Amino acid sequence: MDGHYVFRVQFRLTSSTVETDPDTFETVVRYPAADPGDDGWRFFEEWLWHGDLTDERRFREVVEGWLGVAVVSVRFSELVVDEAYLDAWTDAVASEVDRYNAASAREVRHNHLGSSVRVRE
Numbered sequence: 001m002d003g004h005y006v007f008r009v010q011f012r013l014t015s016s017t018v019e020t021d022p023d024t025f026e027t028v029v030r031y032p033a034a035d036p037g038d039d040g041w042r043f044f045e046e047w048l049w050h051g052d053l054t055d056e057r058r059f060r061e062v063v064e065g066w067l068g069v070a071v072v073s074v075r076f077s078e079l080v081v082d083e084a085y086l087d088a089w090t091d092a093v094a095s096e097v098d099r100y101n102a103a104s105a106r107e108v109r110h111n112h113l114g115s116s117v118r119v120r121e
Contacts, residue, residue: 003032003079005044005076005078006076010072011026011072013069013070031066035088037088051076051113051116056074080120
């Protein structure tokens with residue numbers, strides 16, 4: 001079972017002793033998705049709504065902690081999962097769908113992730 005949240009991140013190098021050119025770069029960050037039911041598996045609930053970050057400015061600070069550089073911007077790209085992860089995620093959400101004020105796990109997935117889920121083999 002495997003899943004990763006994928007983000008497009010633009011960051012800036014800053015130094016008081018040297019110049020860099022360019023000083024701004026873009027990268028892809030893949031954050032491991034916790035297995036459904038494990039601590040941190042509700043990452044989507046805190047940070048995503050309709051496939052967008054709920055608080056990009058605050059999330060930039062999180063990514064800065066991960067990367068150790070000044071983050072200029074960050075965008076959620078997709079949740080990439082295998083079939084087993086998606087099945088476990090769907091079962092976990094369905095078992096507590098009332099928590100999300102939704103009628104189904106599919107509605108929860110759409111509300112938080114939009115259409116930004118990619119299933120790979």
